[in-house]
Amino acid sequence: MNSLDKAANPNDGYGNGSEGNKLEKNTKDKTYFNSVHNYIESSAAVRIPQKVDKPLIKLKDVWKIYQMGDVDFAALKCINLDIFEGEFLVVLGPSGSGKSTLLNLIGCLDLPSKGDVFLDSKDISGLKESELARIRGQKIGFIFQSFNLIPTLNAQENVLLPMEFQEDNARKAKERAVYLLELVGLSDKKQNLPSQLSVGQRQRVAIARSLAVNPPIILADEPTGNLDSNTWHYILELLYKLNTKEGKTIIIVTHELEVIKHATRIVYLKDGKIEKIE
Numbered sequence: 001m002n003s004l005d006k007a008a009n010p011n012d013g014y015g016n017g018s019e020g021n022k023l024e025k026n027t028k029d030k031t032y033f034n035s036v037h038n039y040i041e042s043s044a045a046v047r048i049p050q051k052v053d054k055p056l057i058k059l060k061d062v063w064k065i066y067q068m069g070d071v072d073f074a075a076l077k078c079i080n081l082d083i084f085e086g087e088f089l090v091v092l093g094p095s096g097s098g099k100s101t102l103l104n105l106i107g108c109l110d111l112p113s114k115g116d117v118f119l120d121s122k123d124i125s126g127l128k129e130s131e132l133a134r135i136r137g138q139k140i141g142f143i144f145q146s147f148n149l150i151p152t153l154n155a156q157e158n159v160l161l162p163m164e165f166q167e168d169n170a171r172k173a174k175e176r177a178v179y180l181l182e183l184v185g186l187s188d189k190k191q192n193l194p195s196q197l198s199v200g201q202r203q204r205v206a207i208a209r210s211l212a213v214n215p216p217i218i219l220a221d222e223p224t225g226n227l228d229s230n231t232w233h234y235i236l237e238l239l240y241k242l243n244t245k246e247g248k249t250i251i252i253v254t255h256e257l258e259v260i261k262h263a264t265r266i267v268y269l270k271d272g273k274i275e276k277i278e
Helices: 019-041 099-106 129-139 155-165 170-183 199-210 229-246 257-262
Strands: 057-068 071-083 088-092 114-119 140-144 217-221 249-254 265-270 273-277
Touching: 057 099, 071 099, 071 273, 088 099, 088 229, 088 257, 099 217, 099 249, 129 140, 140 199, 155 170, 155 199, 170 199, 199 229, 217 229, 229 249, 229 257
Parallel strands: 088 249, 088 265, 140 217, 217 249
Antiparallel strands: 057 071, 057 114, 265 273
């Protein structure tokens, strides 16, 4: 990862309805997607995927159905999607559209109710949890909006954790943790607990942790949702550099239009279905 430019430190901040309701929701959704389209039209930064010979990730007729009492609720419906190595894929949609559910399936955190999910041409839909955990540990880095840091571990120990699970060499693992914290501008915060860090600093620790085992795929679920504008732009640029300089496949679930400028493709979700792909 030596080719990745070190970014400057930002300023961190601490920090069933009626027909009328349905109409209001539809109007909001239409406004949302129109604003997205207008933003894309004004952006010249959409790039071509690096590798398009075969998909790195493939979802084929995927459904995710939850049972709510006596009623079945389909969070995802008939999803067909190919994701290619080296893409910066942005998944957009209003709240409740199924964005996080989709990310959980891609990230082997959940299994589909129907359909198939392929990773590196291997069907992972019927794998046992132990096998899914191994894939997650080796191939996928996660960045969550809520950070999911261990509160009793300092920043360096949080970054070390995935490498310890993989039983990496202790000395090399420590060196990599130090390097990754330097990469995200937190070399002076190695011994700080999460409670001693700002919101933006915690998110940067989470990004460093996601890179610990050098996974080819980075999944980010609303990674900038709780951040001030300076840290927001810093993290977005860092993810962009990971994509363009390191070839990481980046998949971001978000409602922030600014992310679009780095996208190779945008997937629009609405009511659990793919409405369109641009």
